[in-house]
Each structure stands twice: as structure tokens, then as C-alpha cells.
Amino acid sequence: MTDRGGFAALDPCVHCGFCLQACPTFLATGDEADSPRGRIELMRAIEAGELSPDDPALVLHLDRCLGCRGCEPVCPSGVGYGRGLAAARALITSRRGVPPLARAALAALTGPGLSRVVYALARALRATGIPRWLAGWGRMRFAMGMLGATAPKVGGGRWRSVKVGGGSPPRNLHHPPPTSTTSPVLLFRGCVMQGLFSHVHDATIRTLEVNGYAVREVPEQVCCGALHEHAGLERDARALARLNVAAFGDGDEPIVVNSAGCGAMLKEYGHLLDPDAVGFAARVKDVTELLAVRGPRPGAPVDATVAYDPPCHLLHAQRIAEPPEQVLRAIPVLRLVKTPDAAQCCGSAGLFTLLEPAMSRAVLAPKLETLAETRPQVVATGNPGCLMQLGAGLAAAGIPAVARHPVELLDESYAAAGYYA
Amino acid sequence: MRLAFAFSVYYYLMPRDVASLVDTLAEIVGPRHVRTALPERVTYAKDGLPTHRRVPGVVVLPGSRDEVIAVVRLLGALGMPFVPRGAGTGLSGGALADGDAVLIVLTRLNRILKIDARNRLAVVEPGVVNVRLSVAAAPHGLQYTPDPSSQTACTIGGNVAENAGGPHCLKYGVTATHVLALEVALADGRVVELGSPGGEPWGPDLVGLFVGSEGNFGVATRIAVRLLPVARAVRTLLADFTSLRTAGEAVSAVIASGIVPAALEMMDQSCIQAVEDSVYAAGYPRDAAAVLLAELDGAHEAAVAADAETIEAVLRAHGARSVLVAADAQQREKLWLGRKKAFGAMGRLSRDLVVQDAVVPRSTLPDVLETIARIAAEYGLTVSNVFHAGDGNLHPNISFDGRTPGLRERVEAASAEIMATCIAAGGTITGEHGIGLDKLRYMPLLFDGDSLAAMRAVRHVWDPEERVNPGKVVPVHACREWAGTRNAERGTRNESPDVRSDFRVPTSALET
Ligand SMILES: Cc1cc2nc3c(=O)[nH]c(=O)nc-3n(C[C@H](O)[C@H](O)[C@H](O)COP(=O)(O)OP(=O)(O)OC[C@H]3O[C@@H](n4cnc5c(N)ncnc54)[C@H](O)[C@@H]3O)c2cc1C
Ligand code: SF4
Numbered sequence: 001m002t003d004r005g006g007f008a009a010l011d012p013c014v015h016c017g018f019c020l021q022a023c024p025t026f027l028a029t030g031d032e033a034d035s036p037r038g039r040i041e042l043m044r045a046i047e048a049g050e051l052s053p054d055d056p057a058l059v060l061h062l063d064r065c066l067g068c069r070g071c072e073p074v075c076p077s078g079v080g081y082g083r084g085l086a087a088a089r090a091l092i093t094s095r096r097g098v099p100p101l102a103r104a105a106l107a108a109l110t111g112p113g114l115s116r117v118v119y120a121l122a123r124a125l126r127a128t129g130i131p132r133w134l135a136g137w138g139r140m141r142f143a144m145g146m147l148g149a150t151a152p153k154v155g156g157g158r159w160r161s162v163k164v165g166g167g168s169p170p171r172n173l174h175h176p177p178p179t180s181t182t183s184p185v186l187l188f189r190g191c192v193m194q195g196l197f198s199h200v201h202d203a204t205i206r207t208l209e210v211n212g213y214a215v216r217e218v219p220e221q222v223c224c225g226a227l228h229e230h231a232g233l234e235r236d237a238r239a240l241a242r243l244n245v246a247a248f249g250d251g252d253e254p255i256v257v258n259s260a261g262c263g264a265m266l267k268e269y270g271h272l273l274d275p276d277a278v279g280f281a282a283r284v285k286d287v288t289e290l291l292a293v294r295g296p297r298p299g300a301p302v303d304a305t306v307a308y309d310p311p312c313h314l315l316h317a318q319r320i321a322e323p324p325e326q327v328l329r330a331i332p333v334l335r336l337v338k339t340p341d342a343a344q345c346c347g348s349a350g351l352f353t354l355l356e357p358a359m360s361r362a363v364l365a366p367k368l369e370t371l372a373e374t375r376p377q378v379v380a381t382g383n384p385g386c387l388m389q390l391g392a393g394l395a396a397a398g399i400p401a402v403a404r405h406p407v408e409l410l411d412e413s414y415a416a417a418g419y420y421a
Numbered sequence: 422m423r424l425a426f427a428f429s430v431y432y433y434l435m436p437r438d439v440a441s442l443v444d445t446l447a448e449i450v451g452p453r454h455v456r457t458a459l460p461e462r463v464t465y466a467k468d469g470l471p472t473h474r475r476v477p478g479v480v481v482l483p484g485s486r487d488e489v490i491a492v493v494r495l496l497g498a499l500g501m502p503f504v505p506r507g508a509g510t511g512l513s514g515g516a517l518a519d520g521d522a523v524l525i526v527l528t529r530l531n532r533i534l535k536i537d538a539r540n541r542l543a544v545v546e547p548g549v550v551n552v553r554l555s556v557a558a559a560p561h562g563l564q565y566t567p568d569p570s571s572q573t574a575c576t577i578g579g580n581v582a583e584n585a586g587g588p589h590c591l592k593y594g595v596t597a598t599h600v601l602a603l604e605v606a607l608a609d610g611r612v613v614e615l616g617s618p619g620g621e622p623w624g625p626d627l628v629g630l631f632v633g634s635e636g637n638f639g640v641a642t643r644i645a646v647r648l649l650p651v652a653r654a655v656r657t658l659l660a661d662f663t664s665l666r667t668a669g670e671a672v673s674a675v676i677a678s679g680i681v682p683a684a685l686e687m688m689d690q691s692c693i694q695a696v697e698d699s700v701y702a703a704g705y706p707r708d709a710a711a712v713l714l715a716e717l718d719g720a721h722e723a724a725v726a727a728d729a730e731t732i733e734a735v736l737r738a739h740g741a742r743s744v745l746v747a748a749d750a751q752q753r754e755k756l757w758l759g760r761k762k763a764f765g766a767m768g769r770l771s772r773d774l775v776v777q778d779a780v781v782p783r784s785t786l787p788d789v790l791e792t793i794a795r796i797a798a799e800y801g802l803t804v805s806n807v808f809h810a811g812d813g814n815l816h817p818n819i820s821f822d823g824r825t826p827g828l829r830e831r832v833e834a835a836s837a838e839i840m841a842t843c844i845a846a847g848g849t850i851t852g853e854h855g856i857g858l859d860k861l862r863y864m865p866l867l868f869d870g871d872s873l874a875a876m877r878a879v880r881h882v883w884d885p886e887e888r889v890n891p892g893k894v895v896p897v898h899a900c901r902e903w904a905g906t907r908n909a910e911r912g913t914r915n916e917s918p919d920v921r922s923d924f925r926v927p928t929s930a931l932e933t
């Protein structure tokens with residue numbers, strides 16, 4: 001690429017419109033300015049200097065982009081929308097700065113000192129059970145619902161493990177011995193995952209171990225920088241990327257991630273830092289990718305109906321479709337149901353749910369409608385933002401289902417099978 | 422490339438008038454659905470053929486048929502021009518509006534109002550995306566058959582306005598065959614219903630007249646269409662050829678066999694490369710000069726299998742290097758997806774694209790294809806062909822980098838020469854994409870002043886002031902003076918025969 005940076009990735013767009021129906025914000029408003037094709041026009045115009053990057057009407061529509069990249073895998077010309085957007089946002093931020101609310105949220109969620117306090121307070125509040133109880137629509141109550149949704153299997157018990165005692169086990173219950181080879185992997189912990197979902201990290205470590213991986217910690221690691229990049233703070237994102245590349249060293253052990261958003265960002269380091277980080281990016285693997293390579297080993301039955309809702313940053317950005325389903329299918333009895341609009345964004349999109357609540361809820365609404373019809377007990381998704389958004393949405397809409405990471409379900413199945421005994 | 426924003430609405434109207442127009446529109450559709458800021462209007466400056474660019478004065482997105490009608494009435498009262506727009510995938514610049522006009526975007530009118538499986542018809546709002554109707558009809562074993570390659574994006578309203586075709590229209594007919602009835606908001610806001618539940622006209626076939634009118638006759642606000650059963654037996658064949666000429670000859674041979682394939686499509690080598698490089702890679706042989714995609718369908722397995730065997734033999738006898746029969750529904754879908762997304766993959770060849778659309782007598786295909794290749798070579802341009810071969814409906818696409826000085830002019834000249842070739846072969850200048858803005862300049866090559874004036878007179882029956890989608894289809898300057906059209910300037914009504922207003926039909930097909 002030239003000095004045009006990410007903008008060059010937009011060049012192949014021939015304006016065919018095939019991406020329109022894949023875009024959640026276009027489906028919500030029907031407005032070309034809220035579509036990938038329209039936004040590409042806006043980005044091209046700011047690159048060419050024909051429109052000003054601080055024009056409020058332009059910024060409105062680029063801010064309203066979820067960055068979900070649902071437009072990428074459908075594009076026959078292979079337009080690199082995400083890269084163009086990062087370049088455009090960097091340009092916009094260089095003009096108008098980061099809006100105060102976004103800056104505050106960034107500091108609270110990723111700031112090394114402050115975030116620790118924020119997460120501690122959040123966990124304390126979560127432990128009272130109040131957030132779950134307050135969950136609903138409206139800015140405050142939705143935020144409460146999001147926090148409530150991070151709790152490790154509370155309000156659970158809606159699905160249960162089936163005891164396999166006596167009798168002959170169900171047919172799909174064969175237990176191959178654990179893989180004898182153990183391969184080392186390094187765990188990426190992240191900010192929100194570490195602050196509010198440490199139970200998912202625990203499940204990740206346990207289930208990987210059952211499948212022959214030895215998980216090692218990397219103490220010097222920092223935030224992946226995805227939220228910074230979304231906010232147009234490319235320089236900060238690059239600085240974080242450098243720290244991570246140094247922290248994980250130049251061994252060849254896979255780097256395991258259980259947050260789709262972080263995973264997508266880490267895999268982009270090659271582009272962000274150019275040649276230095278290509279090797280690093282190639283080592284990054286989603287936890288379900290590693291598990292799928294080994295089967296994964298089946299566990300004990302879990303009697304639950306599960307709708308898998310792929311995070312955009314897994315399906316569209318990393319193009320990982322099969323492995324999470326493979327993980328869920330390794331759980332006997334579990335019924336995996338497909339919803340027609342599963343591949344569409346839930347409206348979480350990093351800070352989007354906080355910064356653009358109206359559009360975020362509009363994008364979430366059709367998904368909740370299908371889930372209300374499908375009536376799963378669990379909605380499985382592998383990204384903290386999606387877990388919170390879907391959890392809060394389900395609670396607000398009064399749908400009796402909870403949001404869970406796929407490895408949590410596998411972990412439960414393994415626990416019931418006695419693998420951890 | 423500098424934007425020519427000079428044609429902004431503000432130059433046409435006093436600011437106070439603009440403000441009151443915008444306020445009144447906002448009262449009708451809600452302030453969120455009126456777009457006046459420049460960046461927002463800029464996103465509507467192009468359709469699927471981005472070589473044309475016009476920035477509309479105001480963009481309005483009504484949410485219901487009543488809102489559309491109210492907006493059209495208001496603009497009628499103000500004497501303001503307006504342009505209906507669907508998904509903006511049109512390939513002739515048809516859905517573009519100038520700075521003095523209001524663009525009425527119909528994407529929010531996306532409800533399927535009725536599916537009547539017993540009578541095999543559906544009633545839809547104009548903004549329904551083509552493929553969504555087929556998806557909704559599938560549980561009844563039915564489908565909406567016209568399948569333009571853009572079907573995952575384009576709207577049924579846009580299909581009606583362009584009389585869209587598609588691969589399967591070879592056997593089943595283009596959009597016009599499938600539209601039963603229409604509700605249309607005329608330029609002055611009057612609403613007329615055309616057609617009948619059975620599709621037969623009550624009088625003259627006004628539905629037939631409206632379909633393909635390219636947004637010149639009013640806004641379709643409701644559309645009743647025919648649904649057909651999904652074929653029970655299907656065979657899809659992929660034949661590859663080492664020369665474009667043999668492939669062209671094989672097309673005529675297939676048709677001459679007496680079997681009407683459901684579809685018969687051709688793609689040439691550069692098109693195959695673009696598709697195979699994309700996420701829609703279908704497994705077309707990259708070294709083939711051209712491939713033909715043929716489909717046979719019907720109600721009986723045995724009959725379709727026999728037809729497929731015949732066609733396979735014909736293809737082999739006429740030079741096919743190999744013929745692949747899709748093994749299952751999955752492979753069939755892949756073969757079709759590759760074909761249907763081919764235009765969209767052209768961005769892989771170069772950043773700019775001119776899509777052409779012409780029809781030639783099928784028997785002339787081999788010669789015309791060769792001449793096109795020669796023109797491309799003479800101008801030093803990349804031309805790729807992907808088209809509805811069974812209909813003789815060509816789509817030569819020119820890929821180029823518009824930043825290269827002088828190249829646009831060369832592309833223009835080559836396009837004109839290709840069009841002239843098609844006309845000389847006894848063809849015409851559009852098969853399905855319409856005249857819009859792009860083909861205006863070719864109209865005088867086909868029609869004399871009297872004929873053009875006759876077209877204009879027909880338009881005046883619907884829209885005497887030429888306010889709906891002005892400046893498209895008929896090159897006004899080339900029209901001979903035509904009785905009754907003398908006072909056709911804006912604002913003066915002429916004496917052309919008036920369509921009966923509030924045209925009433927004995928039984929409505931549009932009621933839901
Ligand atoms: C990749 C690609 C492939 C294509 N393949 C095909 C193909 O196989 N066959 C084919 O025929 N076309 C094809 N097209 C062209 C295009 O998709 C069709 O012309 C389609 O019908 C346009 O629909 P639209 O909703 O996008 O209309 P628009 O582009 O928005 O509008 C087209 C015209 O219709 C008018 N219009 C729109 N809605 C209404 C309404 N409700 N009432 C009155 N007038 C209205 C507009 O004023 C305009 O003149 C293709 C285009 C692309 C980009
Ligand atoms: S699908 Fe790709 S080429 Fe087509 S409009 Fe969207 S981004 Fe552009």
C-alpha cells in the first residue's frame with residue numbers, strides 16, 4: 001500500500017450494491033448514507049478533500065457505522081471496508097478529537113489504572129444482583145442489563161446437565177482419551193474479558209487442557225487497542241500493538257484469544273505495524289479454532305437448546321464460521337438451532353452501544369424478535385460486547401434465555417463428565 | 422475529479438422556499454427522513470453505473486404509500502420535479518436527480534402485503550428486495566421468477582420501472598410477464614390502479630405500458646405479481662470452450678435444438694478470472710476462453726434428465742471442451758452465485774467500470790463478440806463479457822482506471838463503437854438496463870425525430886409537465902415537433918389526450 005493507507009482498500013468498489021442488504025444500519029434506516037456503499041462514497045470524498053472530515057452530517061453517518069464488516073464477505077470485488085474505515089476514522093479524529101463520552105469510556109474500560117478500579121466496582125455491584133434486576137430498556141437500565149449479563153452463570157439453571165448414571169450411555173457419548181501431546185499456547189487476557197469475564201478465561205484454560213494444550217500466561221501484555229482504533233486513535237493503537245508484539249516474544253506458540261474483537265485486532269497487527277508484526281498476527285488463534293483442531297473431545301450431555309450467534313469480528317473479520325459450531329456439537333444432547341439472521345450484527349460493536357444507543361437498539365431489535373420466536377435457552381457467542389448486548393437485550397425483552405460463551409458450555413459439559421476430577 | 426456541486430437546490434429556490442419545502446416534507450415523513458446536508462445527498466449521487474453523477478436537491482424517504490402520495494401531491498402543487506429511486510442498482514443512471522429535484526427513496530416501503538398461494542400472486546410495496554419475495558414464497562413451493570443478477574439488492578419497484586430481466590427470463594419471460602397490477606401515483610398526486618387479478622387488462626394494457634417506463638410515468642406504490650411453482654426437477658450444465666466464437670455458435674445450436682433452456686448464460690475469460698478470485702469462486706475453468714451456463718427445468722425428473730442429455734450432446738458436438746453437470750443443489754447454487762455476482766467482481770480488474778447492455782440477433786453473436794474484442798484491442802482496453810446469451814442480450818464491460826488522463830474519452834469512444842456495431846447487426850441499445858441518462862445519446866441512432874416525439878407524447882399522457890424523472894429516456898432536443906406537445910414546457914399543460922383520472926377497475930388485484 002502507498003501513503004494513502006487504508007483508503008486504497010476502497011478502490012475496487014464498483015458501486016454494485018451487493019453489500020446493502022448485509023448492512024444492519026442500512027436495514028434499520030433504508031438510507032444510502034447509512035450503507036457501506038454510501039459510506040465508501042463519503043470516505044472517498046474526504047480522502048479527495050471534497051468533503052471536510054469534520055462535517056457533522058458526514059461524521060454522523062460514519063459514527064453510525066458499527067464496524068461490523070458484514071459488508072466485507074459479501075463483496076465480490078473484495079473491498080477492504082474495515083481498513084478504509086480505520087483510515088477515515090483516524091482522519092476524522094485528527095480533526096475533531098475524540099468525543100468526551102468516548103474518551104471517558106475508553107479510559108474506564110482500558111486505562112491501566114482506572115479500569116482496574118472500575119471493574120472492581122462493577123463486579124461488586126454485579127454481586128449484589130441489582131443490575132440483573134434493574135435490566136430493561138432506557139440508557140441506564142440497559143447498561144445495568146449489560147453488567148448483569150457478565151455474571152458467571154447466574155439466573156442459570158434454565159438448562160441442566162443430564163446425569164449419565166446406570167444404563168448405557170447415549171450413542172454419541174464416546175470418550176476418546178485425552179491427547180497425549182501437550183502443546184504450549186499463550187493466553188491473551190484483554191481488558192473487559194479480564195475485568196468482567198475471568199470465568200471465561202478459566203473455562204478456556206480448562207477446556208484447552210482437556211484437549212492437549214498447556215496454557216501459559218504472558219504477564220507483560222496490554223489492551224489490544226481495538227477500541228482505540230475504532231475511535232480513530234491510530235497512534236495509541238499502534239503503541240499498544242508494539243507492546244503486545246514485544247510481550248508475546250518471537251516464539252512460535254499460538255496466541256489464544258477468546259474475545260472475537262481482540263482476536264480480529266491482533267490479527268490486523270500485520271497491517272497496522274507492517275512487516276514487523278506479520279509473524280505475530282499469524283500466531284493468533286481463536287479458542288474455538290484450537291479446540292476444533294482437536295475435535296474437540298466430547299463431554300457429558302448438556303440438555304439445552306442453544307442458538308449460536310456468531311460475533312461479527314469472528315465471522316466477518318476473521319472469517320471463522322465452523323469452529324464454534326464444532327465446539328458446540330461436541331456436547332452431546334445439546335440442540336444447536338439456527339436463526340435466519342444470526343450472521344447479522346447485534347448492535348454491540350465495542351463502544352457503539354454506549355455512543356449510539358438508538359441505532360444500536362434498532363439493530364438489535366430484529367434479532368430479538370427472531371430469538372423470541374426460536375425460544376432457545378442459551379444464546380452462545382464468543383465476544384464480550386455481544387455477550388453483554390445480547391444478555392441485556394434478552395433480559396429487557398423478557399426472553400427467558402441467557403447469553404454464554406461457547407467454551408463456557410463446553411466447560412460445563414467437561415465438568416459434568418468428570419474430566420476435571 | 423472535482424465534484425460539481427453547483428447544481429444545488431439553493432441556486433434554484435430562495436432559501437426561504439427551501440426551508441418551507443423541507444419543513445413540509447418533514448411534516449409528512451418525519452424530520453429524520455428528510456436529507457438536506459451535502460454529504461447525505463452526495464451518497465445518492467450515483468446508481469450502479471458510477472460514471473454518472475448528479476447530486477439531488479433534497480432526499481426524502483417516505484415510510485408508507487400514504488406518505489409517498491402526500492409527498493408527490495406536495496411536489497405537484499409546487500410544480501417541482503422529482504425522481505423515484507429504489508435500491509440504486511440501475512445501470513443507466515436512471516435513479517439520479519439534479520439539484521433542482523427531490524429524490525424519493527422507496528427503500529422503506531419494504532413490506533410484502535400479501536401472498537396468495539392459491540391464486541399464485543403476491544402484493545408488495547415497491548421497496549421489497551427481489552429475492553426476499555422468493556424467500557417468503559418458498560414455504561408455499563412458489564417463487565418470484567424474474568431473477569436479475571442484482572436480485573439480492575434491487576427492488577421490485579426498480580424491476581418494474583426497468584422491466585428487468587434475469588437468467589431465468591429466457592424461458593419464463595421478463596418482469597412484464599409477471600406483473601399483474603399496479604397502483605401508481607401520477608405526477609400531480611392522483612392515484613390510479615392498473616391491471617387485474619388475472620393479469621388481463623380491463624382495456625388497453627396500461628400495466629404493459631408502465632412496466633419499463635423507467636420512472637417517467639409516475640411512482641409505483643403497490644405491485645401485484647405472479648408467483649410460479651419452484652421447478653421440481655433441475656439440471657445445471659457448465660460447458661467450457663477454447664474460443665469465444667465456438668461458444669457463441671453453441672448458443673444458437675442449443676436454441677435450434679428445440680428445447681428451451683430455463684437459462685443460457687455466457688462468461689468470457691477475464692470475467693471468469695474475476696469471479697474465481699472472489700469469495701464467489703465457483704470452480705469455472707480459468708483457462709477457458711468462455712463458459713456457457715445452461716439450466717433445464719421442469720416438473721418431471723426423467724423428462725428434464727433427457728433434455729439435459731440432449732443439450733449436453735449438442736454442446737459437445739459444437740465444440741465444448743468439457744461439460745460439467747452440477748452434482749447437487751449446493752454445486753448448482755455455487756455455479757449460479759458466481760455468475761450472478763460477476764458484475765460486482767469487476768472491481769478486481771480495475772477501479773472503474775462501464776457496463777454496457779445491448780441486444781443482437783442470436784445468430785450474429787459470434788461475429789459481434791469478435792468485433793467487440795477487436796474494438797477493445799484497437800483502443801487498448803479490457804473488455805469482459807458476461808451476459809444472457811440465450812436472449813442475445815450482451816453486456817460488454819469495460820474496466821479502466823479513470824485516473825489515467827484521457828482514458829475516459831477513449832472508453833467513451835469505444836463504447837459508442839460497440840453500440841454502433843450492435844445496431845449495425847440489427848440489434849438495439851438496451852436489453853434490460855434501460856436508457857436512463859447513459860443511453861440518451863444513442864437514441865437518435867435508432868429513432869428519427871418523429872418516433873422520439875411519439876414517445877414523448879405517450880409520456881405526456883402520464884406526466885404532461887415532464888416532472889417525474891426529468892431528462893431521461895427520450896432526448897428532448899432530438900424530438901420532432903409533435904402535435905399536442907408544443908406547449909410542453911414546464912408548467913403549461915398541453916392538449917395531449919388525458920388518461921382518465923382515478924382510473925377505476927371493476928375488481929382490484931391490489932387489495933390486501
Ligand atoms: C451487479 C448488477 C447486476 C445486474 N443484473 C441485472 C440483470 O441481470 N438484469 C437486469 O434487468 N438488470 C440488472 N441490473 C440492473 C438493475 O439491478 C435493475 O435495473 C433493477 O431493476 C434496478 O432496481 P433498483 O431498485 O436498484 O432501481 P433504481 O436503480 O433505484 O432505479 C431504476 C429506475 O427505476 C425507477 N424506479 C425505482 N423505483 C420505482 C418505483 N417504485 N416507481 C417508479 N419508478 C421507479 C427509477 O426512477 C430509475 O429510473 C444489475 C445491476 C447490478 C449492479
Ligand atoms: S459490494 Fe463491494 S463493490 Fe459492491 S457496492 Fe458494496 S463495497 Fe462496493
Ligand code: SF4
Nearest residue numbers: 023065066068069071
Ligand atoms: S461495517 Fe457493518 S455497519 Fe458498517 S457499513 Fe459495513 S455492514 Fe454496515
